[in-house]
Amino acid sequence: MKSLFSSVFFIYLACAGLCAHAQDPQAIRTLAASCAACHGPAGNSLGGTATLAALNQAYFIQRMQGFKDGSVSATVMHHHAKGLTTEEIADLAAYFAQQPRQTPPALPKQSFLGRQ
Numbered sequence: 609m610k611s612l613f614s615s616v617f618f619i620y621l622a623c624a625g626l627c628a629h630a631q632d633p634q635a636i637r638t639l640a641a642s643c644a645a646c647h648g649p650a651g652n653s654l655g656g657t658a659t660l661a662a663l664n665q666a667y668f669i670q671r672m673q674g675f676k677d678g679s680v681s682a683t684v685m686h687h688h689a690k691g692l693t694t695e696e697i698a699d700l701a702a703y704f705a706q707q708p709r710q711t712p713p714a715l716p717k718q719s720f721l722g723r724q
């Protein structure tokens with residue numbers, strides 16, 4: 609019984625960090641879709657902006673809070689971060705951390721460089 613309790617407690621602890629904010633996955637997916645225009649599908653950038661997929665959650669939150677309070681310099685992210693609550697930032701951090709990082713497809717420009 610004691611070991612059952614400790615395993616349940618362990619699962620609770622393990623989940624607390626990852627699951628605490630994941631209350632409405634659909635709402636977070638919709639919110640994350642608004643980042644796709646610049647950061648690529650599921651956070652996999654097609655070039656030009658940072659890839660958010662598989663980004664460390666603590667780093668993500670630190671950057672977003674910095675954009676929000678103005679302590680991190682930015683061109684457009686101040687505007688995007690200001691509209692988000694602390695909880696939404698944590699949910700987005702968890703969402704993007706779970707997205708697999710993919711190698712971007714070769715851009716047409718790069719393909720032409722090959723043999724011609």
Ligand code: HEC
Binds near residue numbers: 639682683
């Ligand atoms: C209009 C384009 C655009 C949109 C939309 C956008 N971003 Fe960004 N993002 C940028 C740019 C450009 C930067 C680099 C900082 C800057 O200049 O603002 C950046 C930087 C970041 C960084 C820091 C990455 C790093 O490695 O330092 C994070 C995290 C981030 N964006 C998250 C998001 C999230 C989450 C959303 C959606 C809510 C979002 N962005 C929407 C353009 C965008």
